[in-house]
Amino acid sequence: MTLTMTKTMTVEEQAISAKKAAKQLGILSTDDKNEALIILADALENNYEAILAENEKDLQNGREKGFEDAFMDRLALTRERIVDFAEGLRQVAEHDDPIGDVLSDWTLENGLNVKEIRVPLGVIGMIYEARPNVTVDAAGLALKSGNAIILKGGSSALSSNKAIVDIMHQALENTKVPKDAIQFIATTDREATQQLFTMKEHIDVLIPRGGGALIKAVVENATVPVLETGVGNCHLYVDGEADTEKALKIMINAKTDRPAVCNAAETLIVHQAWLENNKQQLAEAFQEHGITVHGDEKAAAALPNVVPATETDWADEYLSLDMAIKVVDNIDEAIEHIDQYGTKHSEAIITENAVNARKFLQVVDAAALYHNASTRFTDGGALGFGAEIGISTQKLHARGPMGLPALTTRKYVMVGDGLVR
Amino acid sequence: MTLTMTKTMTVEEQAISAKKAAKQLGILSTDDKNEALIILADALENNYEAILAENEKDLQNGREKGFEDAFMDRLALTRERIVDFAEGLRQVAEHDDPIGDVLSDWTLENGLNVKEIRVPLGVIGMIYEARPNVTVDAAGLALKSGNAIILKGGSSALSSNKAIVDIMHQALENTKVPKDAIQFIATTDREATQQLFTMKEHIDVLIPRGGGALIKAVVENATVPVLETGVGNCHLYVDGEADTEKALKIMINAKTDRPAVCNAAETLIVHQAWLENNKQQLAEAFQEHGITVHGDEKAAAALPNVVPATETDWADEYLSLDMAIKVVDNIDEAIEHIDQYGTKHSEAIITENAVNARKFLQVVDAAALYHNASTRFTDGGALGFGAEIGISTQKLHARGPMGLPALTTRKYVMVGDGLVR
Helix, strand or coil: CCCCHHHHCCHHHHHHHHHHHHHHHHCCCHHHHHHHHHHHHHHHHHCHHHHHHHHHHHHHHHHHHCCCHHHHHHHCCCHHHHHHHHHHHHHHHHCCCCCCCEEEEEECCCCCEEEEEEEECCEEEEEECCCCHHHHHHHHHHHHCCCEEEEECCHHHHHHHHHHHHHHHHHHCCCCCCHHHEEECCCCCHHHHHHHHCCCCCCCEEEEECCHHHHHHHHHHCCCCECCECCCCEEEEECCCCCHHHHHHHHHHHHHCCCCCCCCEEEEEEEHHHHHHHHHHHHHHHHHCCCEEEECHHHHHHCCCEEECCHHHHHCCCCCCEEEEEEECCHHHHHHHHHHHCCCCEEEEECCCHHHHHHHHHHCCCCEEEEEECHHHCCCCCCCCCCCCEEECCCCCCCEEECHHHHEEEEEEEEEEEECC | CCCCHHHHCCHHHHHHHHHHHHHHHHCCCHHHHHHHHHHHHHHHHHCHHHHHHHHHHHHHHHHHHCCCHHHHHHHCCCHHHHHHHHHHHHHHHHCCCCCCCEEEEEECCCCCEEEEEEEECCEEEEEECCCCHHHHHHHHHHHHCCCEEEEECCHHHHHHHHHHHHHHHHHHCCCCCCHHHEEECCCCCHHHHHHHHCCCCCCCEEEEECCHHHHHHHHHHCCCCECCECCCCEEEEECCCCCHHHHHHHHHHHHHCCCCCCCCEEEEEEEHHHHHHHHHHHHHHHHHCCCEEEECHHHHHHCCCEEECCHHHHHCCCCCCEEEEEEECCHHHHHHHHHHHCCCCEEEEECCCHHHHHHHHHHCCCCEEEEEECHHHCCCCCCCCCCCCEEECCCCCCCEEECHHHHEEEEEEEEEEEECC
16 A cells, blocks of 8 residues: 555644744755755746646646636646746745844843844745646745745646646755645645644644635634735725826726736726816726726716616726726715725825825825826835735735745844843 | 713724724824823823722722732732833833834836835724733823724723723823724623624734733634734753853743743753752752742652642743743753743743754744843843833734834835826
């Protein structure tokens, strides 16, 4: 009877094994970690055919199940995409290593030296949906920040993810990084995910990435601390004194550039006076870009083809070329609407009025606030943070795009010479 | 029929009211907040008799219920203690205001200016046990950091806490701080506490302060993010090459200075060789300071009056003049024991061996690590952080003593001139 390691290990055993590996990985030098990242990158590139073969199984399965085109597109790998994965790992190797940074250093009058040192979190549990790129990105960021990672991807990408992890495991044999630092939960049952929720002893943080339902399930059921990512019900508020050209350009970009991502705009809140003066151009912009408009009564009175908006239009992300429109009489009404329906992700005001801009930026509660710019900039790459593990919409620990520092904590190290209080 | 506001408001209404107040408080100037802190301090000092009268009711109730001396001591107020509360508020007024700090500021090539600005968390839910000083300390730190606070103290201090909050509410009438920014849950039922656990819409963070059972209940049941504080099962490891004088001095301080606090040492892990050479002096130190020793077989063989240690001796805090002793053959065994039983609070090594010291400080996973110094230094005041709202034993958001910055988050504010991606 021969079973492979992966098959005989329970989820808890995998977590224990990750924790042990985290201790070794956490104290590796930057060079050792970077070398491993390069070796992983090369291995993925060199074995792209094996990955594509396994990906084809997932695609076949997806076609049989009749998944949507957008979903299939996120699932599909190509040689180019795999080269991009490898390139991503090489970029992570070039990032500064946050581990070991001395964040502060002081000596008390009694002679006690105090150093605040950046250290890894330990073990990260990553729970995600279809996209196989998360498997590579998350493993790379975890490795660079000295953390072990437990990967639980969506069942629709199981074969692709498994192929990627197998190649990474083989490649790690030639590095100082223990291969147990990357754990893959190779099962499709939900119980495995739920087990991760409560393993406080072995897992330091859970990061869910995917749709609102997944994130909600993790936040509501996990006792392990969670880094909440991603749902973005983002608003553009076009103020009474908005410049027409800027407003239209930003609306089109925020809505249509990549409608399915979390930093796309979902609702246009527009000042009555601006709407009166610009309804023609706004209607043309909607039509030209294929945007379906769901609006309140005032919007329907000013614009053609407005579908009456219901509560869900205000509350949910469309992630498509649909947009809700709410007409307001002043900035306070706009802020109130955002307070009620926003998800604290990204919110923008378009105005030439400096007082209103200042008020909006100060009062609205969100990770990212914009004045005369598109919400699409809320992204680690676009803002110059480098690779990101997700966009935090919570307030604790990390807010907005999360790069390597979000995967770290600190310890205080005190040295005395027999000092007592 | 006239009912007072407090009586007619539900916990949810109080939370909503706190959230509204947080918006006003969050944008007040530093001067306005400091002025309010001074007015609160004066009001508490001037009304000490009213507080003492209400405190007497709690004490009377405590005596009837036969509470322990240590508990009664924490509950009892005196004029001096109230003066200390006021002094604490005045010190918070002198702390730097973290709100509005620009943590980073850069401009992208496309001209988008990005500022990372420190802002309040919003609404803090504080759930705590007997000590009425938490009512004042937490309110003061929340106010200074621009946060509204919902106070849910222990039922045994209900009259004292209510008196303190009433005085603070009256005093706030003369300030720019809305009095709704301090909410007090004036009921003893547990349901009120449980309601706080899930009010994600209105409460940004819960901070439990008290015993392990309270903290566990909050962590396991809350969907609101939690800042976990305080359980400290702290260890001293006396290495083979420890200096005798330093080891004994630190052991006595860490165990006996204030046995009931979280940074007191609970277990002494001692190297076999050091124990052999120092058993006489160690036994004398235990006897002289009234320390009851619970140990393993090797400790019992070397020392007099050793109570056999059981699992709970290793796992739990004594918070008394009891101490567990485990004898080890090397540093790795010591680290393993700490890994298994430590609560990631404060851990110390006593040694003259630099290699072992470095290993311990690097490998042990805790908020505070000490070499040749007492664990008693893990305290915001002692380390020079100023006032603290608790000591975090978690890894996310804040670790170790939590001062004002732990009560803040950040927002990214981006300004463009019609910029799109």
